[in-house]
Every structure is written in structure tokens, then in C-alpha cells.
Amino acid sequence: MNSFPPRTATLLYELDKKLMVLLRDGRTLIGYLRSVDQYANLLLQQTVERIHVGKKFGDIPRGVFLVRGENVVLLGEIDALKEADQMFERVSIGDILALQKQEQDAKIEKAKSIERSLKRRGMRFPPDLVQDDFL
Amino acid sequence: MVPTYCKFVIFNKIVRLTSKMLFYSFFKTLVGHEIIVELKNDICVTGRLHSVDQFLNIKLIEVCVSDPEKYPYMNYISESFIRGSVVRYVQLPVNSVDSQLLQDAARKEITIR
Numbered sequence: 001m002n003s004f005p006p007r008t009a010t011l012l013y014e015l016d017k018k019l020m021v022l023l024r025d026g027r028t029l030i031g032y033l034r035s036v037d038q039y040a041n042l043l044l045q046q047t048v049e050r051i052h053v054g055k056k057f058g059d060i061p062r063g064v065f066l067v068r069g070e071n072v073v074l075l076g077e078i079d080a081l082k083e084a085d086q087m088f089e090r091v092s093i094g095d096i097l098a099l100q101k102q103e104q105d106a107k108i109e110k111a112k113s114i115e116r117s118l119k120r121r122g123m124r125f126p127p128d129l130v131q132d133d134f135l
Numbered sequence: 136m137v138p139t140y141c142k143f144v145i146f147n148k149i150v151r152l153t154s155k156m157l158f159y160s161f162f163k164t165l166v167g168h169e170i171i172v173e174l175k176n177d178i179c180v181t182g183r184l185h186s187v188d189q190f191l192n193i194k195l196i197e198v199c200v201s202d203p204e205k206y207p208y209m210n211y212i213s214e215s216f217i218r219g220s221v222v223r224y225v226q227l228p229v230n231s232v233d234s235q236l237l238q239d240a241a242r243k244e245i246t247i248r
Contacts, residue, residue, distance in 0.1 A: 009186040009194040011216060020211050024221070026176070028208045040192070040218055052207040073174060073221045076198065076212030083211050 011036040014077060019044070021067065021075040028052070029065060030078065039069035051096045053103055057088045058096025157244055161237060162187040170195075171226035172217055178206060180215065191219035 014033050021029045021042065031047030043066050048059040091099075115125035165184050172180045172193060179202070182195030194216050200209040 009188040009192045009216060014216065020208055022208065024176070030211075050208065055207075057207070069218070070220065072218050073176065073178075074180070074215050074217045076215035078211045079213045082213065085210075087210055088207060 011040060011042075011075075014075070018078045018080075019075050020050075020078050022073045023067065024071045024073055029062070029067070030059075031062075031065060033075075037069075040072050041069040042067040042072065042075070051100050052088065053096060053099040055088055056091050056096060056099060058091050058093050060093055156189065157240055159187065159189055159191065161240075162191065162193075165227060165231060168228050168231050170228070172222055173224040173226070174217070175221050175223045178202075178209075180209075180217065182215065185214065188219075191222065193217045193219065193222065193225075 011033070015036070017033060019031065019033050021031075021044065023029065028050050029044060029047050030050050031044030033042060034045050035043040043064070045064055047062040047065040049062050051058050051060070111125075118125045162184070166186060168184055169181065170184050172182070172195065174180065178200060180195060180198055180200055182198040185194040185196045187193050194214070196214045198209070198213055198215045200206050203209060
């Protein structure tokens, strides 16, 4: 375990800790890190996908998750104190999915209205502005 | 003291081996400094540089994000590993960068190849 030089960013120190992983498509996973490699491929156990909408959040249980490294944006150990802080209100899976749908619909509606008004002025709307995705 | 990133311009052989590592060495000299990392999904993460590796993956401690309302999940973490491939910009403290030295090292690297 001590073969890598000190001060090198390595994921090995994060093994078996409870991590929050942010993916490139904007999803957040929370789970225990069981294995890593040099590409930052991650194996997570007891994973939940956490969805935040405003001050509310919901967890969808996902079990064991293997994340291909290229999809990882950032990850960090969950601070137990900060998580217990009750900043957010937990709601059921159904509720949070409904809220998420609402939020997405509102976003699409907004993009469409911008597109309409741009069209009236003879400009084209770049379609990729709608997507949250990047890269 | 000579920072590590210009040390290897002195040793030609090492340069050949590590010439791609200029910015890796450069970042290693910044360990402990406060930096701002802007990601390709527009998140701006501020934190103290804890460590960096060959892929320029960055580990930050004392993390805070510029717009916590928009990224609620960032509230859970206080340290973070950022994959090098998703970084767009790194804002560095002016006083801890010797740009002349860095420029020289970069020039030397070109001439050696």
C-alpha cells in the first residue's frame, strides 16, 4: 500500500469510506468505496442515488455500483457531522422523482420559450444549452 | 531553494524521462496553497491543494463551492478528489507562482526534445 509517493493524489486512502461521487451527467451517488484502479474506476457498495430538489432530497437504493472512471467528476468522503446536520428534508422516492420531473419540465419549458423568442428575432437556439450534460 | 519543477532541467536524462511532468511538478510546488478549480460543468471549487498526481487529478481539503444553493450535495463533503480530465481552469495564487522560472522550464523542455 505504501508504494506510491507521498503527496500524490490517490484514491487508496478513500477505500472503505462512505463517499459522495458526482458523475458527469449530474447524478450523485453515495456509497462505500470498495475498490479503485488507476483510471478512477470505482466499485461502490450499498450505493444510493441521491436526488436533490431545492431543500428536499430522496434516496434510490442501487446496491453495488461499478462506475467507469471517465464518468467521475469528483468524489469526497462524507462528513458525518455535515450529513447529520439536517440541512435538507428527506422525502420518499416517489415524491422526489415527481419533484425532479417538475423541475426538469420547468427547465425544458424555459428553454423552449427562449427558443421561441429567439426564433421571432431570427436567431437559432443552440440545442445543447438544454442539456446539463457536458464533455 | 530551487523549486522541483526546474530541478530536472539541470539533469538532461531526467528531463527526457519526466519532460511531460512539468506541470505535475509545478502543481506539487503548490501543495498547501489555496486554489480555485473550475470544472467543465461550471462548478467552481475552492480549497487547499492537498495533493496532485500524474494525471493532474487534484485532491483538495477545506473545500467550499461558489454556489452552494445550486450544488446541495457539496455540503456533505469537506475534502474532495477531482478527476484531472474534468478540470477546465485552475486559478492559482499570484504570489506562489514564479512565472519566469516556469517559463524558462517550459522553454528548456522544448529545446531538449
